[in-house]
Amino acid sequence: MKYSQLFGKTVKDAPKDETSTNAKLLTQAGFIRKEVAGVYNFLPLGLRVVNKISNIVREEMNKAGGQEILLSALQNKESWQKSGRWNSFDALFKLASQFEKEYALGPTHEEVLVPLAQEFILSYKDLPVYLYQIQTKFRDEARAKAGILRGREFLMKDFYSFHETEKDMNDYYEKMKAAYKNIFKRLGLDAIETKAGGGTFSDFSHEYQVITEAGEDEIIYCPGGDFSENTEIAKVAEGKECDLGHGPLKKVKTIEAGNIFPLSDKFSKAFGLKFKDKDGKEKYVMMGCYGLGITRAMGTIVEVSHDDKGIIWPAAVSPFDVHLVHIEDAESEPWAKEAYEKLTDAGVDVLWDDRENATAGQKFADADLIGIPVRLVVSKKVGQGKVEWKKRASQDSEMITLDAAIQKLR
Amino acid sequence: MKYSQLFGKTVKDAPKDETSTNAKLLTQAGFIRKEVAGVYNFLPLGLRVVNKISNIVREEMNKAGGQEILLSALQNKESWQKSGRWNSFDALFKLASQFEKEYALGPTHEEVLVPLAQEFILSYKDLPVYLYQIQTKFRDEARAKAGILRGREFLMKDFYSFHETEKDMNDYYEKMKAAYKNIFKRLGLDAIETKAGGGTFSDFSHEYQVITEAGEDEIIYCPGGDFSENTEIAKVAEGKECDLGHGPLKKVKTIEAGNIFPLSDKFSKAFGLKFKDKDGKEKYVMMGCYGLGITRAMGTIVEVSHDDKGIIWPAAVSPFDVHLVHIEDAESEPWAKEAYEKLTDAGVDVLWDDRENATAGQKFADADLIGIPVRLVVSKKVGQGKVEWKKRASQDSEMITLDAAIQKLR
Numbered sequence: 001m002k003y004s005q006l007f008g009k010t011v012k013d014a015p016k017d018e019t020s021t022n023a024k025l026l027t028q029a030g031f032i033r034k035e036v037a038g039v040y041n042f043l044p045l046g047l048r049v050v051n052k053i054s055n056i057v058r059e060e061m062n063k064a065g066g067q068e069i070l071l072s073a074l075q076n077k078e079s080w081q082k083s084g085r086w087n088s089f090d091a092l093f094k095l096a097s098q099f100e101k102e103y104a105l106g107p108t109h110e111e112v113l114v115p116l117a118q119e120f121i122l123s124y125k126d127l128p129v130y131l132y133q134i135q136t137k138f139r140d141e142a143r144a145k146a147g148i149l150r151g152r153e154f155l156m157k158d159f160y161s162f163h164e165t166e167k168d169m170n171d172y173y174e175k176m177k178a179a180y181k182n183i184f185k186r187l188g189l190d191a192i193e194t195k196a197g198g199g200t201f202s203d204f205s206h207e208y209q210v211i212t213e214a215g216e217d218e219i220i221y222c223p224g225g226d227f228s229e230n231t232e233i234a235k236v237a238e239g240k241e242c243d244l245g246h247g248p249l250k251k252v253k254t255i256e257a258g259n260i261f262p263l264s265d266k267f268s269k270a271f272g273l274k275f276k277d278k279d280g281k282e283k284y285v286m287m288g289c290y291g292l293g294i295t296r297a298m299g300t301i302v303e304v305s306h307d308d309k310g311i312i313w314p315a316a317v318s319p320f321d322v323h324l325v326h327i328e329d330a331e332s333e334p335w336a337k338e339a340y341e342k343l344t345d346a347g348v349d350v351l352w353d354d355r356e357n358a359t360a361g362q363k364f365a366d367a368d369l370i371g372i373p374v375r376l377v378v379s380k381k382v383g384q385g386k387v388e389w390k391k392r393a394s395q396d397s398e399m400i401t402l403d404a405a406i407q408k409l410r
Numbered sequence: 411m412k413y414s415q416l417f418g419k420t421v422k423d424a425p426k427d428e429t430s431t432n433a434k435l436l437t438q439a440g441f442i443r444k445e446v447a448g449v450y451n452f453l454p455l456g457l458r459v460v461n462k463i464s465n466i467v468r469e470e471m472n473k474a475g476g477q478e479i480l481l482s483a484l485q486n487k488e489s490w491q492k493s494g495r496w497n498s499f500d501a502l503f504k505l506a507s508q509f510e511k512e513y514a515l516g517p518t519h520e521e522v523l524v525p526l527a528q529e530f531i532l533s534y535k536d537l538p539v540y541l542y543q544i545q546t547k548f549r550d551e552a553r554a555k556a557g558i559l560r561g562r563e564f565l566m567k568d569f570y571s572f573h574e575t576e577k578d579m580n581d582y583y584e585k586m587k588a589a590y591k592n593i594f595k596r597l598g599l600d601a602i603e604t605k606a607g608g609g610t611f612s613d614f615s616h617e618y619q620v621i622t623e624a625g626e627d628e629i630i631y632c633p634g635g636d637f638s639e640n641t642e643i644a645k646v647a648e649g650k651e652c653d654l655g656h657g658p659l660k661k662v663k664t665i666e667a668g669n670i671f672p673l674s675d676k677f678s679k680a681f682g683l684k685f686k687d688k689d690g691k692e693k694y695v696m697m698g699c700y701g702l703g704i705t706r707a708m709g710t711i712v713e714v715s716h717d718d719k720g721i722i723w724p725a726a727v728s729p730f731d732v733h734l735v736h737i738e739d740a741e742s743e744p745w746a747k748e749a750y751e752k753l754t755d756a757g758v759d760v761l762w763d764d765r766e767n768a769t770a771g772q773k774f775a776d777a778d779l780i781g782i783p784v785r786l787v788v789s790k791k792v793g794q795g796k797v798e799w800k801k802r803a804s805q806d807s808e809m810i811t812l813d814a815a816i817q818k819l820r
Contacts, residue, residue, distance in 0.1 A: 047479055
């Protein structure tokens, strides 16, 4: 992609109406634009990151046996009344039609999926089954000042598992913990598995908490890795020695980047979701649900991976593989075109800053702001057929041939 | 995928609360489930078709220079007031927050994209630019009895082009006509380019109309292919001779599967979207917009491509490449597993009916209902390493080796 043609250029100043780092940087760098408070539009650069994150999550959910579906945002009011959440779910948007109907605008999908599952789960032979979607959620949040960390409209992966027994549910819950660890590792996020309350869903849950001052959550954890609890439920105090001798427990601010719930029979009982076991006996289906905000993950990455110059994307979620910059003079400009074509032909995803009227300084500043992990510079000084390879987060650079660069990117 | 594990099995009877063929067949075959009137959930089979259609559309839009974005469903009320459509757009859902805010729940995205474009389109150097999304739309339709042909919530591709001059807009409009022809050809739909009114958008538009009795539209067209108008605007009568001598014009019922509009400066004027031309003179940006309903296309395909046994998917949008069926006896069952693994390894997407308790008749009936274009039967009669190859829409079948089948599928 040529930068001159990209919709969504960088802007000089951070937006004045944003307080969060993620919204400031993502807006300035041309990834997102605010529609109204808590609601964002994703420009081409932003959608590329969203899709990269979605695909990593999708791969891990498929590996865990998940079947992808797509449930509706407009939901049946009666199902929400049945579960008792029509009036108790704080952030529920209620949508009135002009034709005397009323809908819930989906903040989550238990009320849709459980009645649906009821049609297909009849016997133990239909279990277990694992279903998920990557879909837009709506929540009527009181506050929406955290950019894409907590929006009124956001993209989320929600996964639901259905089991014969509590043991099977618990075994699968552990399997999903492993899948979540893989996801966060691939996203470049250091997420701490943390015990938390279950809210309206379950007795307890596990959250994946990423340490940052920008977080709205707080955990008490052992830096050695064997203990973490949300302060909302923690009964231990900061400074207490970890049982395994890793030193004192720490209290830190965090972003909750994922949340998994052993629902047991909460929703099965509300909707009468039963199956016949091997002996023909009717039992309630045991369920788990597993959430992960796609756009929140994007915001979290920005919060923990940036410097004063801009964003630093992990390679796996970067909008492009390399940021190609040509500087200095007209003589070496064809070399930049040559590099662009050769890289593209080799399957490398290139953002080429081909602007004629921008200085080297402007191009470097924009490359730093946008945050693609590898910058390749073409110039007369570097020489034909060569590039200056520089990592976004490093000061060092090296002159290598274009072919060597392609090899490194594979 | 093993059919025994698939979420969303066939059901014996068509749903009683559906009147449209598409909703009946798609529900019975396990592709969709109604949430409320005009709102559908997509099961694994259904989402596969949605994704195939989306990807064909995406490829053609990218070829036409489109940059993909993702705009919000919650939209700024003030923008809708500015365009004058807050009170004039009939099917607009208005969403009230508990925090004294009100949103438009997006039925289309001019009100979002034009103000957004204003930030980035400043000079003739920023033009032309082409933007599109594949995103969920909401419309508060009075009637919703046509299944996924006309829903209250549906997936749509909407594409917007921005130009310096009316001539450039018109040239691009012709280019999009060619792209639309490619799309419908790839989707297996015979869509007639038809002149129509422009509604609240433009003076006129072009629709892509697919002939079927199930359609809500009506066109007068020349079977020779050089004339078609929506009867809403047509001034000619059925039976009149076509100017090019193709015989009498016909009046038929149709489904509108796509609609493109030369918006000119309608929205640019409403929002003050101007650019500076080469002489530094301010001019209004000329726009076009180009819609295509993804889920409507899926419904249209079912309406025109089915028989009394079920759906007949064109290969390009089929949920799987082949439907593998094992019949007769336990002895040949390992052969089915062998065929499944060999096909899958060769990159063929297989739905394998591995049910133990279903008869050959049930399996064949379900294969016909689901409508995957190629059915492969493994049985003792056919022999090890061989399959019976049968096309969904044909009575003929042939016995070929598994390797030959793989070759044919490539």
